[in-house]
Amino acid sequence: MSEAPARGFPRAEFEDRAERARRFMTEADLDALFVTSEQHVRYFTGFDSQFWASPTRPWFVVLPREGGPVAVIPEIGVPGMARTWVEDIRSWPAPRPEDDGVSLLVHVLSEVPQRFGRIGAELGPEMVLRMPVGDFFRVRDAIAPLAFADATPVLRRLRGVKSPAEVGKIRHVCQLVSAAFEALPGKLALGDTEWQACRKMRVEVLERGADGSPYMMGMSGPGGYDNIVMGPGDRALGGGDILIIDTGTTFAGYFCDFDRNFAFGQPSDDARRAHDVVYRATDAGIDAARPGATTTDLWRTMTEVLEAGGSAGNNVGRLGHGLGLQLTEWPSNRPGDDTRLVPGMVLTIEPGMVFAPGKMMVHEENIVVTEDGCELLTRRAPAEMPVIG
């Protein structure tokens, strides 16, 4: 286990993010970015808090094309924001439902130097505006003719390419969770429920230095599982069962997202064969990931191996996606996505298939695209499922 990287980033990292953002804003005819969500406030300021779990108070950051970021936040967050590189912090005593930051935000947006008359906001695909929509309408009406526009293309370009320091944090959590998955067969037992298996994995990653596991999914079934989003449940694991554990575990705000499969007792020949097919599809996806290839190429390469191996499709809709401050990020490995890979993109390689009625097999690894191919951030899954009991 390598030493944990530092939490947070040097000031230069944030200055670089702001500088790239200003360049992309200019190209997109935006005078400022206006963000409200945990990942975007964190990306631009470094503000690091679990307090986002409380939906009561909105938080705003405005990054003008000219000038430094402005944090418009509840008073409770001022001591924390003061530790970041942000120098311009405005606050109000929240919660104050009659005016929860609305008039303050209108004032800050009105101060933005205007050239295009457009403010970029989180309005597009995979984005959620974390403020009451009713308040967003109030702000929109108050700042007219200054107008909100969709900032999604700018935010994707910015966050889609990770800095070496960001990759370092993702690599760290991928490695520690890989080690936890490797140790897990020694802790699992016939008779464990899905819940118990997932709790053991949660404890294992915590004891290895993870911050927490916002996602720790476990699903099982005789000879295979029928979906990968609904577990864990109270089902007890018996001979012939296959268990998948899929986890989004974090370190310093960055996610890993990968899974491992476990056989309880000797797996059926069908399950072994499916594991082998999906393992080879994963290899093919990793081999295909290099600058110039597209997400659609990755999808096609993996799909060819899966179909040759008898895949009856699956209901996931894609074979992997971006990864970073969120469990899933743009882009998607799917037909029609056509995103061209460039160095610094962090992706999951996630082939899966239905190999018999009600039986799926899904694998997942995490990579970063490099100058001449990709680096595997996780430790490769075992070629054969570990057998429990």
Add this chain to the structure above:
Amino acid sequence: MSEAPARGFPRAEFEDRAERARRFMTEADLDALFVTSEQHVRYFTGFDSQFWASPTRPWFVVLPREGGPVAVIPEIGVPGMARTWVEDIRSWPAPRPEDDGVSLLVHVLSEVPQRFGRIGAELGPEMVLRMPVGDFFRVRDAIAPLAFADATPVLRRLRGVKSPAEVGKIRHVCQLVSAAFEALPGKLALGDTEWQACRKMRVEVLERGADGSPYMMGMSGPGGYDNIVMGPGDRALGGGDILIIDTGTTFAGYFCDFDRNFAFGQPSDDARRAHDVVYRATDAGIDAARPGATTTDLWRTMTEVLEAGGSAGNNVGRLGHGLGLQLTEWPSNRPGDDTRLVPGMVLTIEPGMVFAPGKMMVHEENIVVTEDGCELLTRRAPAEMPVIG
């Protein structure tokens, strides 16, 4: 430790929620409720998944004033939704950025029997619309003259009063986290970092049967901490330090939200006095919680004890709040809130004060309002801080 209650609810619970919702809709001139967020999809359907951690795919539920709920969801969620009481499930192959459920949702909303021409949506305070706002605009334009209106008052009335089965789940997680807090002093040691202390508490609650801890905040400082939202950090705990751990831990979708304070070495007289004042303010808040009292009464009662004890205020903005499917819910114990307590409301009693420059003391307990007072769901904090080392 009492036995864990069952996960999920009998069908009658959901029928009752739908029936109350229809009554409140009629009073609010709404033809349907349209919800997008984890807590509201779960409240109306029972759909139980961690997959909300992925922001890629939107999920919709429409509950008409006449007729059963309609789930409009990505294909990946169909096997899970099919396990709930919802019979009408429509799906599309997501992600499909060019039409991620928009046309399907427009079709379902257009089928709603209309009397008022208004659909209630999550547009108000403490609500987040979990779908791209750009897509919401598309739906709004397509269904006109049918119009969206704010459903916040209806959703608050519905969720603000918990059923006995809901209270049972909250009581269970409050009790198991109370036991974990009671055991924690035996696990903490001088020299632990805030991170290590929080990890020990995370493991402790998991081993006692919690599902996870979306919120596990730890803050410390010499003689007191200066905020309650920015930890944990890498600060090592030494003699004279006060540590607060505040957790939102879950069981079967329901949260507890309370904290405990720990002294490392003998606490200063100031810190002891502050602990005593805030302890008594908590007692006063619990004593004041009964049907007919208001959230503002709770705030006033606690504030009087805090001010008599030398409080210099605090930056939290309220002294407790609702609790349930979310870490913090309506209402707030604050001046001007004026919500009248009724049996079944679950609240945190959370007095806090600045007792010296840069030093806060905050306590928190969870209660449910009963016919003639309230029931403490947590086990009362010790009257004096446990001393570590």
